[in-house]
Amino acid sequence: MPHFTPTRALIVLASFILLSFLWTWGLPHQYAAPVLPALTDLATQGKPAAGQLLPEPLVENAGEEINGHGKGTPTTLKTEIAPVPTRAADVGSEKSCKEVRGAQDVMVVVRTSRAEVESGLPPHLLKLLACAHHVLIFSDHAGEINSYPIHDALDLTPKATIAKHAEFIEYDKMQADKNYKPTLEKAKALDKWKWLPMVYRTATMAPNHRFYMFIEPDTSLSWTNLLQWLDRLDYRIPYYSGVPNTVDDTRYAQRGPGIMLSYGALQQYWPRYEELYASDWEPQVATACCGDVVLARAMKQARVEFYSSFGLLDPEMPSNLIWGQKFWCTPVVSWHHLPRAHADLLWNTQEAWTRKHGWAKPWTHYDAYETFVKSYLAELKEDWDNVSSDTQLVAEKGRREKLTQQKQPANATPNDLKDAHTPLNAAKRDEAPDALLQAAADSPASCRAMCLQTDDCLQWKHSSAGDGACHLGKALRLGGKVATPDKAARWTSGWVLDRVGRLAEEWGRCEQVEWKFNQ
Template identity: 25%
Template sequence: MPLLPFIPPSRRRLSIYFGTILVSLIFYVFLSSLRDLVGSLEGVKSVQYPYNGKGPCALYEGLEDIFVVIRTGSNELHEKLPSILNTTMICVPHYGIWSDWEETYSGLHIANALDDIETDLLAHHSDFEYYRRLQEGGPGGFSPEEITSWSHASNTQFGRDTPAWKLDKWKFLPLAKKVYAQSPLSPWYMFIECDTYVFWDSLLNWLLRFDHTQPFYIGRQMNMGDNLFAYGGAGIIVSNPAMVMLVERYTSNEKFYNDFTIGQWAGDVVFGKVMSDAGISLSKAWPTLEGDMPATLEFKSTSSTGHPFWCYYATTYHHMSPDDIVSYYEFEQSWKLTSDGFPRNGDVFRHLAYSMMASEALNWDNLSNKIETEDASFEECRRICEARPDCVQFSLSSRICKTSNTVKLGYKQEQPSAEQVHSGWIKRRVKAFMDVNEASCSGQQWI
């Protein structure tokens, strides 16, 4: 079966240029050979293809030791899944896709992550009202008004306010049980989402630091009250012994953990609770594993060891749009052909953020947050920023001028004209910011 077609990006980062026609040709041949490697994608439980260790995929030594678990939902699968299947998942030999609705998508089996949950919960608990309607009427059983309302739901401190998101917390533990039953001998398991970008070169080399025969639970650390857990969107990595302990703990106390899940806001909190109860501590992985997208990150942040975020290898990002996934994949393949070593967060900023920063960007929010005045023109706002030595960017919306001493790319705005945001950057100061951060890197750093 051929690969799914790329989703045509509505925007492409114009920064990715190849120096010569030869490099462009090599890149084309590289991608073509990746597509040729992928035979039929089939399987009742997981999606796998006959990995033979040859061609471009042979560069990913050790990838065959990881079973990749893609957790998604029927509300987003058709929009988000194609981009990762055509990019970061091309060379992954062992993976499965689980959702809240069993279906076949372009020849791939999408399994139901929730069908083994306690029957009474599925039938009666309010958390599963969306699930019950989904099983009865399918994804097409919801009204256009409901779908529109959910698509515009706001993100809160407890996650996105939609029934599909509230259902998602129930997938984590049953999914771990299903994954282990399907692939009990995998040295590693990595749980990701459809909007998680993985730099496999970086991750595989970093993972060599860990012994897969020991119980490891690795992820981007977060706290919720007294609960320390790995954030799911950044990728959760579990060794085989840890998976055994997790599944045994969950299956022997399923009623207890179902009751615990009812009172929680996210499944990765529940996942971390079971790990902790099983005696497995979290191996904190930030900033190697990152839980957000570069467009919104503070690149001047530092790790707990004092190393600049800028200097760490780019390994995972989250909340990536399908267009972002494609653009980052193109950047990554270009990097392999033209550069030595692995790209760092700073390289990602330089190639995929800085090149898009302009003196003026219409309908763009660069996330400037300090209100300077509520009655200014765009040029007046620029002058306010330039008058402050530490100001690197500014934005204007409804004559409200905001500035920031933190560099962020932000994102395109799709709002009524009266509320549209126009942004600008003081590029010479952004360039100075990059130079200072680059000079601070004493070798490339792992956490």
């Protein structure tokens, strides 16, 4: 009998198929694990020392440079990043801000100008940088500020580009005279040229960090919330994230509240920069309004997706923010446009928070409301604009004169408000008299009465300018004090405190925190 028969061949084939199926789906076995080397420790200990804070760029085969932007073939960077660790237990309040989990994984990058840092970095920013292990500061000049080296973000710009564009006139003056200080307005014209090379140089100078937070001198960061946020993300995913805005068809991250880039994003960005900057990206900078807009276009070409972190990052200061349920339980990672005194107060508040709660409990918008807003709300605040803007009721022309002739007060004093402090009864609500609407702009008292008459009104403001105006608001905002040297044009504001209190109770105390991106 022959050794090889059709029957035996079928048996062998069937056995092979069965073993293949079991290997793929049924038998336990171990796949080759991806090897991710350990993160190189580039930390400097204690206060930042004078001189170079970062090592030389880890670059191989950089080759010759053409026009200061590489050869067009991507540079090979030695990047060493540790695997994503499991989440740690609560970090106690005894830890210093430099010892907190994740602090060594973050590079803080500050974009500034000689005009902005003429008198030094603001105190809140110095405190933030003292907590960071890794810091880069880019400007329109090279030098040093508060013991930190300043890197010239424009020093790779081709000479032909500098000669061609008027914005670089101020740059040439600064290069020629180390003591020359441009005005803030002239310095801002150079900002758009900094962003693309600044991000590229960050990638080449400090390639082995998990996350990069790009901020401005007037960006206020919560260090504890920043570290807790980033600890929830995978640095290998190419994240480009910030507060969204749109110019033409470009959706971009606004630079003021901060822009977060991950290791994965920079790994996709830098080779495209070397390939496209001279031929494509630089001409776009020349015609663009802003550097953050051009950065968004560059990230799109590098196939880095934009993630909105609005709510985590706030483009406004607390006084201008609309307080509502959507972001009530979202942690505050950054504010923008805070006056220096407010920024310092915010940092001190965060320090007190971590001393009390440790480094693993986030500080939410609810906590910010309780700290910075709630105590300022009142039934009446004189010389205050609370930004009520949903409905505007303007008195008819000549009404003030008519009221004067009738000997009726056109502007009530605070004591006159007692008649408006009591909510209207149900019968009057049902009637909704035209007289109340007509008189809404006559005085703060009548404006408040109109707000009480309107079910969804939370706040109001009255202007005594002209014949008077009453503004009603259904969104909760704080606003701020306004100077009114002309007593004939005075702002008076107020809130319906019981309605505001009921809403705040409904929104809750945030036992569950919302960290998600808000696409």
